[in-house]
Amino acid sequence: MSKTSNQKLKLLYLLKILMEKTDTDHTLTVPEMIFELDKYNIKAERKSIYDDIESLISFGIDILCRKSKTYDYYIASRTFELAELKLLADAVASSKFITEKKSRELIKKIGSLTSSHEAKQLVRQIYVAGRVKTMNEKIYYNVDVINHAIGSNKQISFKYFEYTIDKKKRYRNDGIKYIASPYALTWDDENYYMISYYEKYNGITHFRVDKMEDIEITDQNCHTEDMNIVEYTKKIFSMYGGEEETVNIQFDNSLLGVVIDRFGKETVTYKIDENSFMAILTVEVSPPFWGWIFQFGNKAKIISPEKVREEFVEYINEVKEGY
The missing domain is CATH 3.30.70 (Alpha-Beta Plaits)
Incomplete structure (x- = not known):
């Protein structure tokens, strides 16, 4: 793609550069912005950069200029402060129901909400290796399906397993699928649970989400039960x-x-x-x-x-x- 055809993307790439490379401790001058834009094969002049910065400010981006020997620009505030991102990253790393692999992926995504400089602080302070973690990589799919079933008021069918003494999976109910009416998801004692009505027990029960497999939404509407989830937990x-x-x-x-x-x-x-x-x-x-x-x-x-x-x-x- 030619530099001319890339001009329509200049404002977007300029915002990307400022978001990724600047914060209160790291700034960019206009010449440095022009240099960074050139990496995306975008030609820019000083005056156009000033105009673009004004446009971004008018749009609501909090861009400030620090005057010294040069005019240094940076993103002054974001949706999340660094302290808040550290809190979120630590929660992800500490969550037992999130696998080690997924924890690293989520922390990396959390880091994308700040500058690359501050994102390094998230990685340095979080230690995932060695923590007790679930082994079920499908837990995110499980949560998504269960939430969809709750929203559509439908029952679900699923297999439920436990581990044997030799750490092998053993399916309960002889591998026959359970059928339950999901009401809510709750996090308790570092595990994720589905609170539901289970007809076999003729009442409310709960299942650990990371021990559920082959979840499917059925055509049957959920059993109606008047209950208070907060009081139940x-x-x-x-x-x-x-x-x-x-x-x-x-x-x-x-x-x-x-x-x-x-x-x-x-x-x-x-x-x-x-x-x-x-x-x-x-x-x-x-x-x-x-x-x-x-x-x-x-x-x-x-x-x-x-x-x-x-x-x-x-x-x-x-x-x-x-x-």
């Missing part, structure tokens, strides 16, 4: 289902923040004495719930119902017997 622990109970637990005052973080500020609590408070919680009683209580030692005590107290003591004794 509050009462289960580590996506481990159990029998729902309303429990009264006495906590040391130092654990008030922990209870609020887990169950929200609307949690019913009242003062017992100067050192402790009672919390009324609706939970699904399960081993992860026992573990959550046990971590607080003598600073947390199940008061009622008696059945739950007895189950907790039995659980502790079973663990003790193992030693």
Whole structure:
């Protein structure tokens, strides 16, 4: 393509150059912009560059000029600040449900939202290798299909697997596909889950998205179930289902923040004495719930119902017997 025919693209390439090569610490002079445009086989003169910069500013691009011995131009602000991009990149690197390969790809894409100079800081500060990651590369396809099914109110069919002791896949339900009505996707305990109505269990259940395969959207409409996704995720622990109970637990005052973080500020609590408070919680009683209580030692005590107290003591004794 000739330099003449490239003139229509000059403004676009100039914006690309400024976005990729400038920030508050890195600038370009007009001669340097002309040099960079020439790499794209685009001829430019000083006056046209000034006019183009004014056009970009009028369009809304935050371009500033720093005057010293020369006039140095740079992109002053962007949609995302560097600190925000670092936060996003770290979240991607830390996410267990994102594979190592995909983490690197996503971090590279996040870096494209800033200058090439600042993008290097993202790569330097993020360490992906060695972190525990999912092995299912199809998780992104799974999420897309599930979201589409939720949006169209359709059931899905899928295979569900677990790993054997020799780390091989073993499909549950003898490899026969599950059929469920997806309601929402949620991220809990570093894993992605699909919350759904599963007819076989005649109720709400959840599946780990990275353990789902061969997902297909069916022609059947979703089962209608009146449920609150937020409340559902509050009462289960580590996506481990159990029998729902309303429990009264006495906590040391130092654990008030922990209870609020887990169950929200609307949690019913009242003062017992100067050192402790009672919390009324609706939970699904399960081993992860026992573990959550046990971590607080003598600073947390199940008061009622008696059945739950007895189950907790039995659980502790079973663990003790193992030693």
